[in-house]
Amino acid sequence: MEMRELGDLADPRQHQEPVDIGGEDPAFLVIQLRKMLTIRLVERHLALMRKEGLIGGPVHLGAGQEAIAVGVSGCVRSSDRVFGGHRSHSHVLALGASIHGLLAEVLGKETGLCRGMGGSMHLWDGPRGFYGSVPIVAGTVPLAVGAALAAKLQGTDAIAVSYFGDGAIEQGTAQESLNLARMLKVPVLFVLENNLFSSHMHIRLRQPHDSTARFAAAHDIPFEVVDGNDVVSVHRAAGHLVDRARQGEGPGFLEAVTYRWYGHVDWREDVDVGVNRSAEDLANWRARDPIARLSASLEAAGFWSRSEEAALVDALEKEIAGAWERAMGDPWPDQGALLDRVYAAAPSL
Amino acid sequence: MGCPVTCDYGTAIRSAFEYLLETYPEVFVIGQGLWSPWYVGNTMTDLDRKFGVHRIIDTPVSESACTGAGVGAALAGMKPIVLHPRMDFMLYAMDAIVNQAAKWSHMVGGHANAGVTVRAIINRGGEQGAQHSQALHAWFAHVPGLRVVMPATVADARDLLIAAVLCPDPVVYIDDCWLYDLEAELPPIRELDLSSIAPECLRMGSDITIVAAGFSTKLALEARQELASQNISAEVIDLRVLNPLCIDPIIQSVQKTGRLLVVDGGWRTCGLSAEVIASVAEQVSPRVLKRPPGRITLPDAPAPTSRILEEIYYPSVATVVAAARKILA
Numbered sequence: 001m002e003m004r005e006l007g008d009l010a011d012p013r014q015h016q017e018p019v020d021i022g023g024e025d026p027a028f029l030v031i032q033l034r035k036m037l038t039i040r041l042v043e044r045h046l047a048l049m050r051k052e053g054l055i056g057g058p059v060h061l062g063a064g065q066e067a068i069a070v071g072v073s074g075c076v077r078s079s080d081r082v083f084g085g086h087r088s089h090s091h092v093l094a095l096g097a098s099i100h101g102l103l104a105e106v107l108g109k110e111t112g113l114c115r116g117m118g119g120s121m122h123l124w125d126g127p128r129g130f131y132g133s134v135p136i137v138a139g140t141v142p143l144a145v146g147a148a149l150a151a152k153l154q155g156t157d158a159i160a161v162s163y164f165g166d167g168a169i170e171q172g173t174a175q176e177s178l179n180l181a182r183m184l185k186v187p188v189l190f191v192l193e194n195n196l197f198s199s200h201m202h203i204r205l206r207q208p209h210d211s212t213a214r215f216a217a218a219h220d221i222p223f224e225v226v227d228g229n230d231v232v233s234v235h236r237a238a239g240h241l242v243d244r245a246r247q248g249e250g251p252g253f254l255e256a257v258t259y260r261w262y263g264h265v266d267w268r269e270d271v272d273v274g275v276n277r278s279a280e281d282l283a284n285w286r287a288r289d290p291i292a293r294l295s296a297s298l299e300a301a302g303f304w305s306r307s308e309e310a311a312l313v314d315a316l317e318k319e320i321a322g323a324w325e326r327a328m329g330d331p332w333p334d335q336g337a338l339l340d341r342v343y344a345a346a347p348s349l
Numbered sequence: 350m351g352c353p354v355t356c357d358y359g360t361a362i363r364s365a366f367e368y369l370l371e372t373y374p375e376v377f378v379i380g381q382g383l384w385s386p387w388y389v390g391n392t393m394t395d396l397d398r399k400f401g402v403h404r405i406i407d408t409p410v411s412e413s414a415c416t417g418a419g420v421g422a423a424l425a426g427m428k429p430i431v432l433h434p435r436m437d438f439m440l441y442a443m444d445a446i447v448n449q450a451a452k453w454s455h456m457v458g459g460h461a462n463a464g465v466t467v468r469a470i471i472n473r474g475g476e477q478g479a480q481h482s483q484a485l486h487a488w489f490a491h492v493p494g495l496r497v498v499m500p501a502t503v504a505d506a507r508d509l510l511i512a513a514v515l516c517p518d519p520v521v522y523i524d525d526c527w528l529y530d531l532e533a534e535l536p537p538i539r540e541l542d543l544s545s546i547a548p549e550c551l552r553m554g555s556d557i558t559i560v561a562a563g564f565s566t567k568l569a570l571e572a573r574q575e576l577a578s579q580n581i582s583a584e585v586i587d588l589r590v591l592n593p594l595c596i597d598p599i600i601q602s603v604q605k606t607g608r609l610l611v612v613d614g615g616w617r618t619c620g621l622s623a624e625v626i627a628s629v630a631e632q633v634s635p636r637v638l639k640r641p642p643g644r645i646t647l648p649d650a651p652a653p654t655s656r657i658l659e660e661i662y663y664p665s666v667a668t669v670v671a672a673a674r675k676i677l678a
Contacts, residue, residue: 081425115458124457131424132457136448142417143449149418150425153377153403160421173444176414183409333458341459342493343544343593344517 004209012284018296026303036066047267060087064261067290069094071234075242081147081160083140084133100323109330138171148188159187167198178219187245202276216253228256229290259285359529362392365510380432388434416442423465450519451494482652490592497591501566503533512543525564554584557608562588572669607639617646
């Protein structure tokens with residue numbers, strides 16, 4: 001059945017309860033909690049440093065959306081091919097990227113993930129399967145289809161993952177990519193992080209219905225729609241679609257409904273800057289916190305405690321502070337990098 | 350590779366595809382019209398039958414996604430060739446080419462390269478009009494990170510396509526339907542390093558240097574013959590690679606002849622001819638140039654459909670000869 005409206009999934013007053021962890025491996029869930037906390041704290045640090053003027057370029061923060069990248073990455077191997085967009089700190093960190101590498105990249109240092117050439121909006125971590133993120137909205141969606149086509153031609157069971165958003169699905173190239181992926185039957189998982197906003201514009205002002213899974217239905221691609229602030233649901237749904245893709249059954253589409261706590265860019269909350277972004281909605285979405293909801297479940301089941309969490313937060317904050325300090329002292333790219341990295345090898349003329 | 354000693358330009362392109370597909374399992378072709386002779390002339394005949402439709406992929410009408418898919422496949426270790434049977438339609442793919450492929454290496458600190466080849470066909474004339482005629486090579490040559498190739502000879506049609514596909518950088522390879530019947534002897538296949546390809550002096554001369562690329566080179570060669578009958582000795586230099594542009598052979602030639610004419614099948618303003626003339630002007634002494642340089646281009650107007658207008662729109666051998674004579678007058 002075609003799904004057009006998100007209903008309760010888009011209502012922040014609902015789904016605030018602890019997530020259902022029945023049947024899940026608690027050790028794995030603790031790892032997921034740790035990853036989500038890592039992303040949250042790194043982004044909080046970036047927000048502060050940007051506010052203080054220590055970061056020169058824009059940072060698009062995804063605090064509140066951590067469960068999606070962490071849930072999906074639980075199904076991803078380092079031989080897979082993951083692509084992201086302008087808001088991709090979570091995507092690369094969830095694959096295990098170095099915190100220092102990300103911070104150094106945001107600062108434009110030679111030690112960064114892209115040797116200081118990418119900044120926050122262009123990230124890469126090939127050895128972990130992160131093929132790249134760029135800020136042209138939907139720019140990497142067809143690239144993921146191509147990487148999936150490559151996997152198929154190469155005879156591997158690798159898959160591609162395309163993270164994009166509810167704004168990106170409005171691009172023609174995203175629609176073309178869904179059709180092409182379906183017709184070529186390639187192993188790609190489209191992960192649509194529906195945070196209800198494209199920059200300042202609420203989805204209700206841009207689309208006639210708020211569920212983007214209707215586009216998957218239109219292109220005859222199997223889809224699942226989940227609470228994107230429930231890491232267990234995300235992981236379960238992604239796992240199902242990824243298994244299909246690995247078995248040669250073609251693309252899948254995961255719509256994960258969420259909300260970003262910061263505005264479109266940088267540290268501000270941007271209440272009222274966004275059309276239909278109210279303080280009340282933001283407060284309710286903060287109460288639907290993917291981290292607190294998993295933490296509460298684990299605690300209730302006896303696998304986690306507040307003191308353990310406090311110790312983890314403390315350790316992560318120290319790790320992030322140390323990585324930041326090191327990145328601040330790291331060298332800038334050599335001036336030759338400006339021209340040397342334009343082509344694979346400098347023209348020999 | 351099954352290609353006769355004498356071969357036409359279109360067949361030479363086909364032999365490059367055949368060589369690449371036979372030699373490199375990571376090569377595949379994706380684009381519109383690949384299973385039909387309507388779109389690609391004789392340049393891909395029966396490749397789908399020989400190598401399978403999984404490697405010769407005819408696609409939905411989705412230039413953007415198909416080109417982006419080529420970029421993504423390249424990042425995943427393949428050597429894709431994306432084909433656009435008409436350059437005009439390729440404008441839907443500008444993001445994949447200009448924002449993604451061209452910048453990828455730089456943006457990711459050289460960790461990865463989008464080694465995709467985008468083959469674009471200039472298919473004009475025949476009263477096709479404004480959106481079925483464009484030669485936009487100068488646009489792509491403007492973009493750092495792209496290599497832009499425009500073969501004018503039968504051997505280059507084959508060998509530069511092979512070099513483009515083997516090159517780790519993104520390459521826009523532009524061929525021209527008006528050249529498909531051009532015949533020449535074809536030497537054995539050579540795997541060339543595209544980054545070492547420089548403009549080539551096709552014919553020596555002493556009175557004037559004529560610089561061109563692609564089909565314009567054919568015009569320049571024919572004009573040279575006509576000029577020779579009028580006792581004018583023209584040197585013809587074929588650019589071959591427009592970006593990165595190697596200007597040295599042109600400088601050397603102009604230092605010898607003292608006169609420069611550029612023939613380009615693109616528009617005038619901010620075009621290829623402007624780049625060549627500006628680069629020469631920067632590097633040769635004013636004393637060297639005996640006359641101001643000249644250029645033949647399209648007029649700054651969209652391609653017309655009416656036959657009468659089309660006749661004056663495209664440069665001809667006669668207009669090249671006249672321009673050369675004017676410089677020599």
